[in-house]
Amino acid sequence: MADETTLREELRQRVADFLAAHDPAGTERLAFLRARYDAGLAWVFFPEGHGGLGLPRTLQAEVDQLFKEAGAPDIDRESNGIGLGMAAPTILRFGTEEQKKRFLRPLWTGEEVWCQLFSEPGAGSDLAAVATRAVREGDSWVVNGQKVWTSNAHNAKFAILVARTNPDVPKHQGITYFLCPMTDPGVDVRPLRQITGEAEFNEVFLTDVRIPDSQRLGAEGEGWKVANATLNSERVAIGGSVARESGMVGVVSRTWREHPDRRTPELHERLLRLWVDAEVARITGQRLRQKLALGQPGPEGAAAKLTFARLAQQLSGLELELLGEDGLRYSDWTEVRPVRVDFTGRDAGYRYLRAKGNSIEGGTSEILRNIIAERVLGLPAEPRVDKDIPWKELRK
Known part of the structure; x- marks a missing residue:
C-alpha cells in the first residue's frame, strides 16, 4: 500500500472530482449522500462497496472537512447515533454481504434510523440475563419480551436486538443477535419520562414479532460475542x-x-x-x-x-x-x-x-x-458461580 501522504493526496483529488461531478448547491441532499456513499467517501476506512475505500481510519477527518468546506450536505450524526456508532460497525464485522448491502447505505444516509433493544427490567447491568425469547419457526424467529431505556425507539425503523434462543445452556451461550424491524405490528413503543422532563427513552414491548432468519447477525447462540x-x-x-x-x-x-x-x-x-x-x-x-x-x-x-x-x-x-x-x-x-x-x-x-x-x-x-x-489491566476475575448453570435453572 502507498504511504499515507500519497494516499492523502489521492483522496483529496477523489473528493475534488466527486464535487465537480456533484454540485453541492445543485444536488438534492439525499441524492448527494447516496452518491457519496457509492463513491466510497462515506466511511473511507470501510471496505470498497460498503461506503469506503479500505483506507486508514485517520483519513476520515480530512474527508469530512473537505466536504464541510465545500458546503456539502452532511449526515445527521445526532439523530442516528446508535445506527452510526453501534449498528454499522457491528454489521460490518459480523454481517453477511447481503446484510451489509441491505443495511449500511440507508443507515449512513439517515433514511433508516436505528435503536438498541438490549436492556430489560431484569437485565440492565447483567445483559446476559436477558429473558426476551426468540423461537425459531421455519425461516423466521418469533420474539416476545420487554426492553427498556431504549433511546429513539419512537423514531427508529430498525433495532439491534439480543434475545434468548436457548434456555438450556449457560446464560452467556444461549443468546442470539438480531436486526429487528421496528415497524412490525407486534412492536409497542411507550415513552419513559425522565428527571429532565423529556421522554428521551422508551420501553418497548415485543409481542409475536417476526424476524426473518436472514436478519440474524452472527451465528445462533453467539449473541453475547x-x-x-x-x-x-x-x-x-x-x-x-x-x-x-x-x-x-x-x-x-x-x-x-x-x-x-x-x-x-x-x-x-x-x-x-x-x-x-x-x-x-x-x-x-x-x-x-x-x-x-x-x-x-x-x-x-x-x-x-x-x-x-x-x-x-x-x-x-x-x-x-x-x-x-x-x-x-x-x-x-x-x-x-x-x-x-x-x-x-x-x-x-x-x-x-x-x-x-x-x-x-x-x-x-x-x-x-x-x-x-x-x-x-488483567486482574483476577470475580468468581461467577452461575457460569455453568443452564439459564432455565437460574430462572427458577
Whole structure:
C-alpha cells in the first residue's frame, strides 16, 4: 500500500472530482449522500462497496472537512447515533454481504434510523440475563419480551436486538443477535419520562414479532460475542470528544469567563483540574480511535466512557455552583420526545440533571470498572458461580 501522504493526496483529488461531478448547491441532499456513499467517501476506512475505500481510519477527518468546506450536505450524526456508532460497525464485522448491502447505505444516509433493544427490567447491568425469547419457526424467529431505556425507539425503523434462543445452556451461550424491524405490528413503543422532563427513552414491548432468519447477525447462540463488540463501539462513541474544550468542559469554561464575579480560588482550582482531566481524556480518546481496527474496538473504550460520565457529572455540578441562584432556574419541564439529544444543550439545570444518566447508559460505571480491571489491566476475575448453570435453572 502507498504511504499515507500519497494516499492523502489521492483522496483529496477523489473528493475534488466527486464535487465537480456533484454540485453541492445543485444536488438534492439525499441524492448527494447516496452518491457519496457509492463513491466510497462515506466511511473511507470501510471496505470498497460498503461506503469506503479500505483506507486508514485517520483519513476520515480530512474527508469530512473537505466536504464541510465545500458546503456539502452532511449526515445527521445526532439523530442516528446508535445506527452510526453501534449498528454499522457491528454489521460490518459480523454481517453477511447481503446484510451489509441491505443495511449500511440507508443507515449512513439517515433514511433508516436505528435503536438498541438490549436492556430489560431484569437485565440492565447483567445483559446476559436477558429473558426476551426468540423461537425459531421455519425461516423466521418469533420474539416476545420487554426492553427498556431504549433511546429513539419512537423514531427508529430498525433495532439491534439480543434475545434468548436457548434456555438450556449457560446464560452467556444461549443468546442470539438480531436486526429487528421496528415497524412490525407486534412492536409497542411507550415513552419513559425522565428527571429532565423529556421522554428521551422508551420501553418497548415485543409481542409475536417476526424476524426473518436472514436478519440474524452472527451465528445462533453467539449473541453475547456480537453484543460485546457493539457495546465496545458504544463506549467509544459516548466517551469521545474531538475538539479541545468541546463538550461540558467547554460549556463550563465559557461560564467561568462570562462570570468573573463568581470566581473563587477553590472553584478556580477545581476547574483547572477538570480541564486537565478533560484534555487527557480527549487525547486518550484520539489515540484509542486511531488504534481501532475496522469495526473492532477493544475493551479500552470502557475507560473512555467511564471518564466521560465522571467528568460530565463533576463539570455540570461545578457549573451550578458558578451560577449560584441562576443555576437553580429550569427553563422548561414540558414532556417532549426529542429526535436528538444534546448532552450540553439547554440550560445548566438540564445539563446537571441529564448528566446523572451518563453513569448508567452505555454500561454502568460499576460494570465498566470490572471490565477495565479484568480485560484491560488483567486482574483476577470475580468468581461467577452461575457460569455453568443452564439459564432455565437460574430462572427458577
